[in-house]
Amino acid sequence: MMLLAIPEISLAISACLILLCDVYFGAGRRGLSATLTMLALTIGVALTSRYGLSVHRVLLFDGLYVADPLSGFLKMAGFVAMATAIYYSQDYLEQRGLRGGEYFVLCLSALLGIFVLISANSLLTVYLGIELLSLSLYALVAFDRDSGIAAEAAVKYFVLGAISSGVLLYGMSMLYGLTGTLDLDQLSLAVQQRPDAALIIGVAFVVASIAFKFGAVPFHMWVPDVYQGAPTSVTLNIATVSNLGSFALILRLLTHGLAGAPAIWSQMLMAVGVLSMLVGNLGAIAQTNMKRMLAYSAIANAGFVLLGFSTADIAGYQAALYFTVAYVLTTLASFGMILMLSRRGFEHEEIADFKGLATRDPLLAAMMLALMFSTAGVPVFIGFWAKLWIIQALLGGGHVWLATFAVLMSVIGAFYYLRVVWYMYFEVPGDRTVPEPRKRLRFILLLNTAAVTIMGLLPNALLSLCQRVLP
Amino acid sequence: MQHIGSLSVVIWLPILGGLVTMALGERRARIARWFALASALSTLACCVRLYVLFAGGTAEFQFTERLAWVPALNSQYDIGVDGISLPLVLLTAFMTVPVIIAGWTVVEKRPALYYAAFLIMEGLMIGVFSARDALLFYFFWEAMLIPMFVIIGVWGGPRRVYATLKFFLYTFLGSVLMLVALIYMYLKSGDYSIAALQQLPLTLAEQRWIFLAFLLAFAVKVPMWPVHTWLPDAHVEAPTGGSVILAAIMLKMGGYGLLRFSLPMTPDASRELDWLIIMLSLIAIIYIAFVALVQSDMKKLIAYSSIAHMGFVTLGAFLVFFIVAATGSSQGAGVGMDGAVVQMISHGLISGALFLCIGVMYDRLHTRDISAYGGVINVMPKFAAFMVLFALANSGLPATSGFVGEFLVILASFKAGFWFALLAASMLVTGAAYNLWLVKRVIFGAVANDKVAAMQDLNARELLILSVLALAVLAIGIWPAPMLRMMDASVQHLLQQVLTSKIPGAA
Numbered sequence: 001m002m003l004l005a006i007p008e009i010s011l012a013i014s015a016c017l018i019l020l021c022d023v024y025f026g027a028g029r030r031g032l033s034a035t036l037t038m039l040a041l042t043i044g045v046a047l048t049s050r051y052g053l054s055v056h057r058v059l060l061f062d063g064l065y066v067a068d069p070l071s072g073f074l075k076m077a078g079f080v081a082m083a084t085a086i087y088y089s090q091d092y093l094e095q096r097g098l099r100g101g102e103y104f105v106l107c108l109s110a111l112l113g114i115f116v117l118i119s120a121n122s123l124l125t126v127y128l129g130i131e132l133l134s135l136s137l138y139a140l141v142a143f144d145r146d147s148g149i150a151a152e153a154a155v156k157y158f159v160l161g162a163i164s165s166g167v168l169l170y171g172m173s174m175l176y177g178l179t180g181t182l183d184l185d186q187l188s189l190a191v192q193q194r195p196d197a198a199l200i201i202g203v204a205f206v207v208a209s210i211a212f213k214f215g216a217v218p219f220h221m222w223v224p225d226v227y228q229g230a231p232t233s234v235t236l237n238i239a240t241v242s243n244l245g246s247f248a249l250i251l252r253l254l255t256h257g258l259a260g261a262p263a264i265w266s267q268m269l270m271a272v273g274v275l276s277m278l279v280g281n282l283g284a285i286a287q288t289n290m291k292r293m294l295a296y297s298a299i300a301n302a303g304f305v306l307l308g309f310s311t312a313d314i315a316g317y318q319a320a321l322y323f324t325v326a327y328v329l330t331t332l333a334s335f336g337m338i339l340m341l342s343r344r345g346f347e348h349e350e351i352a353d354f355k356g357l358a359t360r361d362p363l364l365a366a367m368m369l370a371l372m373f374s375t376a377g378v379p380v381f382i383g384f385w386a387k388l389w390i391i392q393a394l395l396g397g398g399h400v401w402l403a404t405f406a407v408l409m410s411v412i413g414a415f416y417y418l419r420v421v422w423y424m425y426f427e428v429p430g431d432r433t434v435p436e437p438r439k440r441l442r443f444i445l446l447l448n449t450a451a452v453t454i455m456g457l458l459p460n461a462l463l464s465l466c467q468r469v470l471p
Numbered sequence: 472m473q474h475i476g477s478l479s480v481v482i483w484l485p486i487l488g489g490l491v492t493m494a495l496g497e498r499r500a501r502i503a504r505w506f507a508l509a510s511a512l513s514t515l516a517c518c519v520r521l522y523v524l525f526a527g528g529t530a531e532f533q534f535t536e537r538l539a540w541v542p543a544l545n546s547q548y549d550i551g552v553d554g555i556s557l558p559l560v561l562l563t564a565f566m567t568v569p570v571i572i573a574g575w576t577v578v579e580k581r582p583a584l585y586y587a588a589f590l591i592m593e594g595l596m597i598g599v600f601s602a603r604d605a606l607l608f609y610f611f612w613e614a615m616l617i618p619m620f621v622i623i624g625v626w627g628g629p630r631r632v633y634a635t636l637k638f639f640l641y642t643f644l645g646s647v648l649m650l651v652a653l654i655y656m657y658l659k660s661g662d663y664s665i666a667a668l669q670q671l672p673l674t675l676a677e678q679r680w681i682f683l684a685f686l687l688a689f690a691v692k693v694p695m696w697p698v699h700t701w702l703p704d705a706h707v708e709a710p711t712g713g714s715v716i717l718a719a720i721m722l723k724m725g726g727y728g729l730l731r732f733s734l735p736m737t738p739d740a741s742r743e744l745d746w747l748i749i750m751l752s753l754i755a756i757i758y759i760a761f762v763a764l765v766q767s768d769m770k771k772l773i774a775y776s777s778i779a780h781m782g783f784v785t786l787g788a789f790l791v792f793f794i795v796a797a798t799g800s801s802q803g804a805g806v807g808m809d810g811a812v813v814q815m816i817s818h819g820l821i822s823g824a825l826f827l828c829i830g831v832m833y834d835r836l837h838t839r840d841i842s843a844y845g846g847v848i849n850v851m852p853k854f855a856a857f858m859v860l861f862a863l864a865n866s867g868l869p870a871t872s873g874f875v876g877e878f879l880v881i882l883a884s885f886k887a888g889f890w891f892a893l894l895a896a897s898m899l900v901t902g903a904a905y906n907l908w909l910v911k912r913v914i915f916g917a918v919a920n921d922k923v924a925a926m927q928d929l930n931a932r933e934l935l936i937l938s939v940l941a942l943a944v945l946a947i948g949i950w951p952a953p954m955l956r957m958m959d960a961s962v963q964h965l966l967q968q969v970l971t972s973k974i975p976g977a978a
Contacts, residue, residue, distance in 0.1 A: 082481055358625075359581075362496065369617075378643075379614040392544070392654045400655065407647035420621070426624040426632050446619060463543035 003051040004067040005420065007051060007075045008115050010047050014040035022101025031409055033101035034090050037108065041083040059121060063183050066121035069469040070251070070321075074118045074244055081241045081328055087444055088336040089233030095344040099143055106143070110136035114245035121250045123172045123182040129211040130168065132215070133245050134161050137238060143228040149373045153229025159423065160222045164212035173203025174198060184257035192260035194254050200264055206253060207268045215295075215301040217275035224283075227295035231340065235291055236335035238330045239298055246302075247324045250309055255317055262312035263461055269310035270402065271448030276410040289336060290351050293416055294331070297375065300413055301327055307406060308390045314470065319389035322466045326386040326455075330374045335446040337368050341435050341447060354420055356422045356429025364435060364442075365424045367449040374452050376417040377410050381456035385463065423434035477521060478534040478550050482558065482598045483516045485567070489590030492583055500582045504575065507586035511568045514593065518564035525557055527956050530964030532603060533557075540563065546606040546663040554961030555730060555812055557602040558954060559723055561810060561977045562819045563600065565943070566719045567593040569936035570712040573827055576932075577834050578626065578710070585626060588618040589712060596720050600727060605653045606663040613646060619713070619721070626710035632788075634708035641701040645691035649732075652684035656736070669735045669968060670977040678740035685733045686748075690726030695748075695785060696755045699778045706774035707839075711830030714770060718777050719823035723815045726784040730808065734788065735968040741789065748789040753894050755782030760901035764908070769829045769839045772909055773822060776865060779898065780818045786895060787811035787880035791969055793887035803886065805966045810879025812958055817864075817872035824861045824940040828854070831933055832913075835926045841912050845919030851928040857937045862910045864944050866902040872947035 018040065023032050053072035060067060086107060093099040113133030120126040138161065142154030176182060178198055179190035191199060208219060215223035227235050254265050280300025287293035299324075308320030319392060341348035341357075341364070358365035374381030377388075394403040455462055472793070486511025495503040525533055532551030540548035570589055578585045598611035616639055623635035657663050660671040691698045702722075706714050734741050741748075756779050763775035785808040794804040796852055800894045831854060832841055832847070833850065848855035863873035867878075877898065884891035929937065947954060 011619065080838045147623075251917060358584075363585075366493070369621075373617055378617060384610075384613070388650070389544075389653070391651065394660070395654050396658055400651070403651050403654075404648070407651055408644075411640060411644045411647055415636070415640060421620070422624060422632055422636070425621060458540075460539075460541045460543050463541065467543055 001026070002060065004054055004060060005065060005119070006052040007044055008047045008112060010040070010044045011108055011112045011115065013042070015105050015112065018101060018108070019105045022105075026101050028153070031090075031094075031099070033104045034093075034099060035102040037086055038083060040108065041079050045079045045083075047078065048079065050071070054377055063185070064122045064125050065119050065120060071119045073469040074463070075115055075250055077325060077328070078111055078114055078118070078244050079378065081244065081332060082107060082237075083441045084332050084336075084444065085233070085236050085241060088236060088332070088339045088441065090443065091338045091438065092231075092233050092342055096144065096231065098233075103140070103143055103380045104141050104357065106136045110140070110237065111241065113392070114242065114248065117245045117252070118248040120248070121184050123184070123187070123257070123337050126143065126249065126253055127165075127169065127172065130249065131165065133167065133242060135273065136337075137234075137242060140234045140237065141226060143234060143467060144231045147229075147231075149229040150231060153226045157222050157226045160212070160430065164209045164219070167205050167212075168209035171202050171209065172203030174205065178202065184252060187257045188259045190260070191258055199261065203258060203264045204268065206258075207265055207272070210246075210250050210253065211272050211306075213249055214276075214306065215271045215299050216302045216306055217279045217299065218272075219297045220276065220279065220393065223299055224292050224295040227298070228289055228292045228349075232291065232338050232347065233333060236332070239294065239335060240332045243328055243331075247305065247321065250306075251297075251317065255309065255312070258292055266310045266312040269306045273303045273306035273310055274402070274405065276300060278303075281409050281412040284413070286352055287348055287416070290353070290420075291349050292333060292419070293351060297413070297416070297463065300330075300409065301375075303409075304387065304406065307402060308393055311393050311399070313393075313397060315396050316390075316393040318466050318470050319386075319393040321470055322389055323386040323465060325462065325466070326382045327375075328385055329450050329455075330371055330381075333367070333445055333452065334371050334375070336441075336445050336448065337364065337371065340364065340438060343433075343436060351420060351423060352430060355427040357424040360429055360432070363446075367445060368424060369421050370449050370453055372417040372420050374456065376414040378414070378457065380453065382452050382459065384456060385459040389463070476536065477517065477524075478552065478601055479536055481514055481517050481521065481564065482550070482594050482601065484517065484594070485510055486589040486594035486702070488514075489587040489594070492590060493587035495583055497581055497583050503583035503586060507590055508571050510590055511564075511571050511593070515564045515568055518561050521552070522557065524560055525552070525923075525957065526618045527554070528960055530554070530960040534629060535603070540604075540607065544606065544663070545657070545661060546649055547604050548607060549602050549604040550598075550601040550607070551662060554958035555725070555965070558812065558816050558958060559600045559720075559727060560597050562723070562816055563593055563720050564715055565581065565595045566715060566819065566823050569823070569940065570715050570826060572768075572936050573715070573830060574710075574712050574947070577830075578712075580626060585710075585712070586619070588622050589716065592618045592622075592716060596724070596765070599724055603665050604663050605657070605665050605668055608665070609646070609650055609653060613643075615721075616642060619717070622713045622716075623709045624850055626713065627708035629708075630704070631708040631828070634704040637701045638705040641691055641698070643815040645688040645698070648684040649688035652681045656681065665731065671736075671972075672973050673737065675739050675974055678737040678973070679743070682733060682737040682740035683743060685728065685737070687726040689733060690751070691720060692728065693781045693785060694725065694778060695751045695782070696759060696778065698966055699755070699759070702772045703771050705824075706777075707768060707770050711833065714826040714830075715823040716932045718773070719819040722777060722781055723819060725782065726788070726811060728816050729785065729788050730811065730965065735965060737973075738969045739972050739974055741969065742792045745792045748785055749793070749891070752782040752786035752789070753891075755779055756786065756895060756898050757901070760898060760905065764901065764905045768843055769832075769841055769909065769913070769962050770826070771941060772841075772905060773825050773829065773865075775957055776905065777818065777822050780814065780822070780865075783814050783877060783880045783895070784818075787814065787883055788885045790880075790883045790891065791966065793891070794883060794971065797887055801966060801970055804970075805962045806879055806886070807883030808962045808965060809955060810876055810960065812962070813872070813879060813947075813951065813954065814876030816954070817876045817899060817944070820944050820947070821861055821864045821871075821938055823856075824937065825865060827936060827940070828858045831929065831937075832926075833885075836922055843876065843919070844913040844923060846914075846916045846923060847926065848914045848917050850894065850926045853934065854929045854937075857929075857941060858914055860941055861911055861944070862906040864948070866906040867899055870948045872944045872951070874948055875951045944966060
């Protein structure tokens with residue numbers, strides 16, 4: 001039974017080992033930790049697929065920990081996403097002298113935090129996971145210690161994150177006070193019997209903290225600054241892998257733990273979701289920095305996920321799961337592209353830096369075109385199905401106006417993704433540098449983009465997988 | 472079922488051809504060009520084969536293929552053509568060939584990407600016309616925006632970025648609401664197949680909303696007044712090939728959508744709101760024709776004339792209820808729809824040909840300003856003959872395809888009521904006015920300036936494509952019977968659907 005926790009166990013052990021190896025052998029060999037981390041992730045995938053997957057819902061450690069098909073799926077996705085993110089980041093880190101062993105250890109511990117969240121079945125486990133994830137991310141954001149803007153971003157992230165943790169704890173304490181249990185299974189039953197004002201306030205605190213993790217309006221202030229300020233490789237982690245954690249958080253805490261009182265949180269999520277789409281999409285239009293634009297796009301996309309959850313039925317959760325996976329897959333490649341195009345001493349992070357990419361490097365431009373249209377939700381890419389399914393879930397829940405609002409917002413969203421395509425294809429290059437070949441990175445990027453396209457042409461496999469793991 | 476796969480070939484062959492063309496890259500542009508032409512020609516050959524094998528006299532879909540595509544959402548890869556869609560498929564395959572030939576030596580900027588974009592467009596557009604599943608239809612419908620966005624944006628005129636963004640956002644806005652309507656209907660029927668959605672009972676209130684959502688999507692594409700403003704911008708800025716595809720085929724998708732979705736899926740709302748479409752169509756026919764008259768840019772003039780001509784399509788499609796009310800029977804009520812389909816095909820050929828003619832002149836003088844020309848007939852007699860022919864066809868000269876479509880629609884409007892006919896027929900006057908005036912200013916008269924005097928007459932390549940188009944225009948004009956026969960059964964079937972109420976309990 002303990003073996004079901006193998007993903008966490010293997011991650012924790014390998015993080016410690018890598019830290020030690022780095023101390024003893026890392027001095028002359030800077031690539032060592034990166035290689036070991038990739039190895040650790042590979043071993044994690046192998047062990048998880050052999051021992052860590054469960055077809056039934058199994059409780060471990062006195063009900064603190066749950067293993068079900070969903071947790072297996074999300075953890076595999078987490079491994080793959082983290083491995084891809086680290087792969088994309090290597091050159092970037094090396095050129096900036098950031099390729100220390102601590103970086104990778106922090107990445108692994110962030111991933112561990114996400115896994116703990118994914119398998120949380122108690123308020124305590126949830127909190128443990130969130131803190132592990134957040135603390136690792138704060139440190140990662142500040143990892144480039146010579147960069148003022150990164151330090152500023154880290155402080156903002158840390159202060160706001162600490163407040164959000166406090167809010168979460170306060171909400172949890174109210175829930176505990178009302179129901180006398182930390183266990184999410186029991187909590188869900190207990191809240192059914194106590195629909196009073198104190199419960200609403202407790203839930204509101206919890207939802208506020210969740211919204212903070214998602215970067216949803218009105219708790220989105222940190223997102224643009226952190227996305228822009230952090231080293232791009234860290235932004236990549238925050239934008240992709242940690243999204244799986246946010247998804248798990250809301251799934252365990254609200255749709256499972258508070259399943260007995262959906263009316264309370266679903267309206268809150270609806271309001272937060274609508275505001276996020278509005279602010280995210282309108283905010284993104286004004287951006288000139290690619291990372292900042294993607295930050296606002298992340299806010300808008302968080303709105304989509306939250307709207308999926310706000311339906312409070314299984315179709316909406318499945319749609320939100322699919323949306324999250326699709327978003328992670330696409331965003332990995334979008335940031336991978338920024339990393340690919342950055343070079344020593346040059347951060348390729350202004351949208352204007354993309355000017356004329358189609359003539360400088362047609363393949364990369366074509367891939368970026370696919371990614372941007374996918375994020376905009378245009379077929380034939382995976383992003384189309386993600387949005388389609390959310391809209392279908394909203395209509396299925398009877399929210400016709402919400403669905404209409406969502407599609408109208410995605411039209412606004414299309415504009416700023418199109419601007420990237422416009423700069424790449426319609427403008428003459430401002431910077432005439434031909435991107436470095438970096439054959440292996442290019443190949444993985446190509447695979448990633450191909451996945452975005454092929455899963456858009458033949459979406460059924462992933463769609464039905466999402467339906468299977470979240471029955 | 473014996474021809475399994477032949478329709479898929481027509482969809483995916485050009486798309487694959489386009490991808491290969493793109494992969495060949497700009498360094499091998501010569502090979503890419505030949506490869507693109509070969510792809511377009513073989514697609515056309517496959518389409519002609521479909522036409523030959525197509526059995527007339529039935530409203531059944533033919534060459535159907537049905538594969539599981541997205542079982543998780545109950546959507547199938549379900550394609551087939553009937554008498555309404557096959558002519559449009561043929562038109563698409565037919566018009567792509569001249570577009571590729573017309574760009575042969577003229578396109579110097581990234582030629583491989585240029586041909587690739589048009590081939591991919593071709594496949595996606597044929598997909599739109601042959602999809603029998605609403606989600607598949609939407610999939611192709613939206614995907615097609617991507618190559619068009621690139622075409623206008625890369626090879627367009629000075630304000631191309633503005634034009635292409637406007638084009639994309641306008642059409643995207645229209646179609647996302649259609650998506651909401653489609654999903655709404657799917658949730659009621661549990662099936663995305665178009666046939667199931669056509670049979671789904673809906674209350675009048677539901678139909679009204681769905682009708683309006685569809686209308687926005689299709690009206691933007693047609694385009695109908697007052698959502699037409701993207702078209703002149705897109706046309707003026709688009710390269711010649713882009714204009715041809717835009718006018719010849721993309722606009723037809725709006726008309727096709729009205730015939731395939733709006734009318735049969737929301738017949739009661741169509742009956743209730745037909746005055747709206749008819750009013751907008753008549754405004755397009757009368758007002759836009761006057762707008763066309765005052766244009767100083769040739770492409771803009773033809774663009775506005777396209778809007779007016781598409782007004783005939785929407786008018787013909789929606790006159791059916793007035794005809795039934797006026798004559799008291801459904802006998803002969805299909806004539807308007809017949810006219811609408813013929814008008815779509817004919818306008819596709821004529822407007823495409825006119826844009827190619829303008830392209831021929833533009834390639835020589837690099838301006839589309841009418842005042843820069845004059846007396847072209849003196850230096851380009853062969854070209855002048857074609858230009859005059861297409862301009863006359865555009866104003867509905869008998870023995871050209873333009874006459875057939877317009878005549879059928881005006882005939883239908885006579886059946887519906889005298890005033891409809893009077894207003895619609897004003898097109899014959901205004902259309903002749905702007906077309907002939909255009910010809911007078913550009914083609915006839917004395918040679919205007921030295922630049923015009925230096926113009927070369929058509930080369931073999933241009934002569935070839937214009938001759939083929941002229942033959943097609945004349946063939947449909949002189950002997951429209953095969954085409955009318957091909958679509959007759961489907962139009963009758965559509966008529967029946969339109970006249971059957973879908974309100975639960977009413978029928």
